[in-house]
Amino acid sequence: MRLDRRIFTFSFLAAGLTGCGRSRGGFRAEAFSRSPAAPFVEERMRAVPNAAYSAWVAKFRGRAAAKGISAQVIERAFRDAGYLPDVVERDRNQTEFTRSLEDYLAIAASDERIATGRAMLSRHAATLSAVEAKFGVDKAVVTAIWGLESRYGARRGNVPVISALSTLAFDGRRGAFFEKQLLAALRILQNGDITPDRMTGSWAGAMGHTQFIPTSYEAYAVDFRGDGRRDIWSEDPTDALASTASYLARAGWRRGQPWGVEVRLPQGFDLTQTGRKVKRPVASWSAKGVRAVDGGTVPDHGAASILVPSGLPGPAFMVFRNFTVISRYNNAESYVIGIGHLSDRLKGRPPLRAAFPPDAQGMTLADRKRLQARLTQAGFDTGGTDGVLGSKSQAAISAYQQSRGLPVTGQASRALLASLG
Numbered sequence: 001m002r003l004d005r006r007i008f009t010f011s012f013l014a015a016g017l018t019g020c021g022r023s024r025g026g027f028r029a030e031a032f033s034r035s036p037a038a039p040f041v042e043e044r045m046r047a048v049p050n051a052a053y054s055a056w057v058a059k060f061r062g063r064a065a066a067k068g069i070s071a072q073v074i075e076r077a078f079r080d081a082g083y084l085p086d087v088v089e090r091d092r093n094q095t096e097f098t099r100s101l102e103d104y105l106a107i108a109a110s111d112e113r114i115a116t117g118r119a120m121l122s123r124h125a126a127t128l129s130a131v132e133a134k135f136g137v138d139k140a141v142v143t144a145i146w147g148l149e150s151r152y153g154a155r156r157g158n159v160p161v162i163s164a165l166s167t168l169a170f171d172g173r174r175g176a177f178f179e180k181q182l183l184a185a186l187r188i189l190q191n192g193d194i195t196p197d198r199m200t201g202s203w204a205g206a207m208g209h210t211q212f213i214p215t216s217y218e219a220y221a222v223d224f225r226g227d228g229r230r231d232i233w234s235e236d237p238t239d240a241l242a243s244t245a246s247y248l249a250r251a252g253w254r255r256g257q258p259w260g261v262e263v264r265l266p267q268g269f270d271l272t273q274t275g276r277k278v279k280r281p282v283a284s285w286s287a288k289g290v291r292a293v294d295g296g297t298v299p300d301h302g303a304a305s306i307l308v309p310s311g312l313p314g315p316a317f318m319v320f321r322n323f324t325v326i327s328r329y330n331n332a333e334s335y336v337i338g339i340g341h342l343s344d345r346l347k348g349r350p351p352l353r354a355a356f357p358p359d360a361q362g363m364t365l366a367d368r369k370r371l372q373a374r375l376t377q378a379g380f381d382t383g384g385t386d387g388v389l390g391s392k393s394q395a396a397i398s399a400y401q402q403s404r405g406l407p408v409t410g411q412a413s414r415a416l417l418a419s420l421g
Contacts, residue, residue: 044158044159045084045086045087045159045163045203046084046086047081047082047083047163048082048083048084048085049082049083050082050083052170053082053083053166053167053170054083056166056169056170057078057081057166057170060166060169060179060182061074061078063179064183064186067183068187069183069186069187070190073186073189073190074186076189076195076196077162077185077186078162078166079196080160080196080197081160081162081163081166081196083163083166084159084163084164084167084203085167086203087159087163087164087167087168087204088167088168088171090203090204091168091171091173091203091204092173099334100310100356100359101309101310101315101334101337101356102310102356102359102365103387103388103389104334104337104338105337105338105341105352106365106386106387107386107388108338108339108341109341109342109345109351110386113147113151113342114342114345114346116147116151117143117144117147117345117346118346120146120152121139121140121143121346124237124238124241127224127237127238127241128142128143128241130224131224131241131242131245132245134224134242134245135242135245135246135248135249135253136249136253136255137244137245137248137249137253137255138343140343140344140346140347141248141259141322141326141339141340141343142241142244142248143241143343143346144338144339144340144342144343144346145210145244145326145329145339146209146210146237146240146244147342148335148338148339148342149209149210149211150208150209150210150211152209153209153235153237153240156200156201156207156208156209156211156233157200157201157202157206157207157211159201159202159203160196160197160199161185161199161201161205161207161214162182162185162186162196162199164201164202164203164204164205165178165181165182165185165205165214166182168204169181169182178205180215181213181214182214184214184215184217184218185205185214187214187218188214188217188218192228192229193221193229193230193231194229194231194233198233199233207232208232208233208240208243209232209237209241210232210240210241210243210244212232212240212243212247216247217230217232217243219250220243220246220247220250221239221243221246222239222242222243222246223239224238224239224241224242224243225238225239230243244329247328247329248325248326248328248329251325251328252321252324252325253322253325254302254320254321254322254325257301257302257320257321257322258301258320258340259319259320259322259326259336259339259343260304260307260318260319260320260322260323260337260340261293261298261317261318262292262293262315262316262317262352262353263290263291263292263293263298263306263316263317263318264290264291264292264293264295264316264354265289265290265306265308265312265316266288266289266290266291269288269289269290269312271308271312273288273306274305274306274307274308274316275306275307276305276307276319276323276324276333277305278305278306279303279304280303280304280305281300281302281303281304282298282299282300282301282302282304282318283300285298285304285306285318286298290306290318293353293354298318301320301321302320302321303320303321304318304319304320305318305319305323306318307319307333307337309333309337310356310357311357313354313355313357314354314355314356314357315352315353315354315356316354317337319336319340323336323340326339326340361411361412361413361414362413362414363412363413363414363417365387366387367414367417368387368388368389369385369386369387370417371393371412371416371417371420372385372386372387372389372393372396373385374417374420374421375393375396375397375400375420376396378400378420380397380400380403381396382396383396389412393412394410397409397410397411397412397416398410400416400420404419406419
C-alpha cells in the first residue's frame, strides 16, 4: 500500500513531519518541535494576485466538473482560495539534511513528548481503547504517530488546503500529483465531511491531527464518532486517531505483535545479515546468539530482521511485520524506530539500554548537553540542552567563537567544550 503521499525531500528529521502514505522519509520542520507542550501560534500565509494562477484555476474548474465535482462545490471551494507564494517557496527550498538516530530519538522521545503522550493516553483512554478494540492496532502506537505528526494536535496546520494544493498544482513541478490531491480534496468537500474554511493543513496539503493527504483520507478515514462526518480537523481527535488505526489495520497490522525489540548481538555477529531485506525466524536468530537486551530469549513474533542503524557499538533491534506496517506511514527507518520507541516509552518501558557511539567529533550525547548548558550559562543561548545541535546551538557556538577570537565554524568539538571550563 505504498501511496504517493510522501512529498517532502528531507532525508531525516530536524524538527517535524507530515502524515500517512509517504514513499520516503522525512519531516517538515515546523511540526516536530522539541517542546510539544509549548503554546504555538502559526503564521497564516497570505494569498496574492496572480493572473496566470487565475487562468489555471479557470481551466481546472472544467476538469474538476468533468470528474464529477459539482459546480456549487467548485464555486464554494475557490471563493476564498488564492495563490500562495510562500507555499511555492517552501516546496522549492526544502533543504536536504541528515541527523543521527540518536539525535532523532532525543527529539522524538524527549521527556516532554513522553509526558504529554502519557497525559493524552490517559485523557483519551476510552476513545483509544475503543479504537484499539475495533482495529486491533496498539493504542500507544497510534498515540505516538499523533505525537510526532502534530505534537498531539497542537500543530495541525492552518494553511487553506484548496489554496495550497491549487498553488502547487499550478506551479507544475509536481503538477499531476497535486492536481490529484486537489480533486480528492474537492470530493471530500462534496461529501460534506468538512467546509472549505475549516479544511486547513500543512503547506503541502497534509491535514488533521495525524496529517492525512486527501487521497489517503479518502481511502482510510473513518467516522468513529458516528456523526456522519469523518472529521480529522476537529479539536476532538477521535476520528483522526481512528483513521490512523484504520490505515495501519488496512496495511496489515498484526494484533498483539510488537513493532520490534532491542536486542544484544553476539561478538563477531555478521553485519551483512542485518537490514530489512534479511528475514529469519526468531529461532534462527536465537541460534546465532541474538538475545533480548536483558539477556533472555526473544519471544517468537514471526519472521524478523535485525537492524543496527548506528553501527556497532550502538543499539540493535529485532523488528517484525508491524515495523513494515508503520513504514507505510513513513518509510524512513528512523521514523519507524522513533514511533516504536516513543510508543514503548508511553507504556512505561525504559530508555534504550545500549549506548550510541560518539559522533564524528568524538562527542557523546552527554558531552553535547554539557556544551549547550555551558554556552547558555556563558550567555550564548542554545535554546535548550537536549544534546541536539540544531541551528540555534550552531549560532550560539559561532557567537561564542567570535567573542573569543576563535575560528568561526559553528561546529561542536571536545576542544570547544574544554574551552568553556
